[in-house]
Amino acid sequence: MVTAFSIAGLVLFGLSLWAWRQNRRVMPQLPPKLIFLWKWRWALGLALAVGDYFIQYHADGGGDHYTVHGFPIMAYAFDQRGFDYVGAITLPAILLNAAIFLLMPHLFIWVYGMRERWASGGPSA
Numbered sequence: 001m002v003t004a005f006s007i008a009g010l011v012l013f014g015l016s017l018w019a020w021r022q023n024r025r026v027m028p029q030l031p032p033k034l035i036f037l038w039k040w041r042w043a044l045g046l047a048l049a050v051g052d053y054f055i056q057y058h059a060d061g062g063g064d065h066y067t068v069h070g071f072p073i074m075a076y077a078f079d080q081r082g083f084d085y086v087g088a089i090t091l092p093a094i095l096l097n098a099a100i101f102l103l104m105p106h107l108f109i110w111v112y113g114m115r116e117r118w119a120s121g122g123p124s125a
Contacts (some may be wrong), residue, residue: 009072019110
């Protein structure tokens with residue numbers, strides 16, 4: 001499960017970066033509904049990034065029960081005895097998770113904007 005979340009997170013990060021680039025290119029063509037989101041995209045992304053730091057979930061493995069912190073990339077974990085699993089990838093994982101959620105509004109703007117452009121007569125991006 002942790003591996004699947006990590007792979008999905010990396011894919012989401014790549015798609016969000018791509019959407020950010022596409023949105024910058026077609027920003028003048030965005031529907032008025034999306035202009036409001038475009039103006040507030042960084043504030044919304046920052047709120048998501050800060051909130052992501054507090055996400056935790058439970059996972060089982062090797063006969064132990066873990067509380068995993070960091071979504072979608074696992075940053076650190078604690079087992080049922082209280083032992084921690086923190087290492088060299090903890091800080092990079094936390095920063096990558098924050099970047100994923102910071103850029104996520106761009107992906108939603110791109111998807112919704114593409115749908116709007118298709119509905120109004122064809123793709124323009």
